[in-house]
Amino acid sequence: MSVSAPPRPVETPGRPATRRAFPWRPGRADREVLWLYLLTRVGLWATAESVRWLFPADGETRRPPSLLSPWQQWDWWHYLHIARDGYFPGRAGPWTAGWDNREAFLPGFPLTLRAVHAVVPHWAAAGALISFVAGGVAVLALARIARLQLPDLDAGRRTVLFFLCSPCAVFLTAGYTEALFLALALPAWLAALRRNWPAAAALACLACSVRVTGLFLVGALVLQFALTARGRRAWRAAPWLCLPALAPALFSWYLHARTGDWMAWKHAQERGWYREFHSPWEAWANTWDAAFHHVHPTGYALMWQAELLAMLVGVVLLILLVRRRRWPEALYTGLTLWALGTSYWYTSVPRSTLLWWPLWIGLASWSLRRPRVQSAYLCVAAPLATTVAVTFLSGRWAG
Known part of the structure; x- marks a missing residue:
């Protein structure tokens, strides 16, 4: 499928196209997606409830920790x-001994957390609420993107099912950035598919304040614009694509004013998480050694094995996107893989699979052609998702 000739933007056959970035009135297909979302949230919270009883910090305690402590x-x-x-x-x-390198984290999620905390006094509850609402927005947008790209009426529901049962789905419920980022990035991409560039740029700007992956999204948006803009009138929207640069520019300015370092964010990443540049083959070799050469405890070794597997999945996804000439999605995926694959060793690649929306749409497309794919995926992914959830909720793995 060529990106230069995108499919006609309709939500379902027979319904008119719309230029709105994210029409908020849910239809029947949207309600099915939200039902799946609610059911999986119940499952994850039930898992968390079991974890707090089964794996307390003190194995001899008679009282479980608080309801939100596993998160x-x-x-x-x-x-x-x-x-x-x-x-x-x-x-x-950074000049203080024992500094926690907190400037490595972008301000979008903490600012949202502080705002919600003004209404929800408990910090962990506020974080859970953010992820819950943002996750709902994200799955609706993902389903609508799938319905634009795949002809089957079941495309949206199936894509979301693959996504919500993915091995690292627990991070969509935790007080982490994945759900909030996707709640901004996926509607931005949906707006771009509908050629609503002001909305796409504004949402991408907010996404850039949540995760650095937002910059890779901007690259995909620019390429999508270049491939689809036709005529002088369409090119008048091009200046909007400069808007997302505002978020990283303001954060860099803020950090420079406090530390005198324009690259304080990157340097904090290097100090705290070994994010200094290494060649891709060095990063692979270092991760392989950590995974299989018995130099770390088995739990950490398993974590690095998962990193290697997730990187292989990303490379296969990139190859398929290039073969199908999905150039903007390939650029987004390729930039993400480059950023994750050029540190000392791989970190957080499995979590990042949640952000690869072409992966979940591609799996749904494959399963529509070969029905056994869905059963095989669910039978394998569901136990893995439970394992990752228990490992994270019990504090044994960062993900």
Whole structure:
């Protein structure tokens, strides 16, 4: 399928096209998607409830930890500290011994958390609410993108089913950035498919404040615009695509004003997470050693095995997108893989699969041609998703 000749933008056969980025009135297909979303949220919260009884920090305790304690893991504490205390509390910073490198995290989620906390007093509850609402928006947008690209009436529901049962789906419920980013990035891409460039640019700007992956989304939007713009009137919307640069520019300016370093975000990543540049083959070799050479505890070794597998999935996805000439999606995926695959070793690649919407649409398309694919995927992915959820919720793995 060529991107230069995109499909006619209709939600379902027989319904008129619309230029609105995200029509909020849900139809029947949207309600089916939301029902799937609610059912999987119930399953994840039931898993969290089991974890807090089965895996308390103190194995001899007679009282389980609080209801929300399983969700307060790893990166959550960075977001909480930023939302509650700011980036540089009490003039502390990279010059302070024991600094936590919190400037490595973009401000979009912490600012949202602080705003919601004004209404929801419990910080963890506020984070859970953000992810719950954002996840609902994300799955609706994903389903609508799938229905634009695939002819089958079941395309949206099937795509969302693959997405919600993916091995790392727990991170859509945790107080992490994935759900909020997708709630902005997927409607932005939907707006681009409908050639509503002001909406696409505004949403992408907000996405850039949540995750650095937003910059890769902007690259895909620019390429999509270049491939689909026809005539002088269409090109008048081009200046809108400069808008997403505002978010990273403002954050860099803020960090420079506090630290004197325009690249403080990148340097914090390097200090805290070994994000300094290494060639792709070096990163692969280092991750392979960590996964299979028995130099780390088995739990961490399994984590790096998952990193390697997720990277292979991403490379296969990229090859398929290039073969099918889905150039904007290929650019987005390729930039993501380059960023993740050029550190000392791979970190957070499995989580990043949640952000590869072409993967879930591609799996749905494959399953529509070969019905056994859906059964095979669910039989394998569901146990893996439960394993990852229990591992994360019990504090044994960052993901």
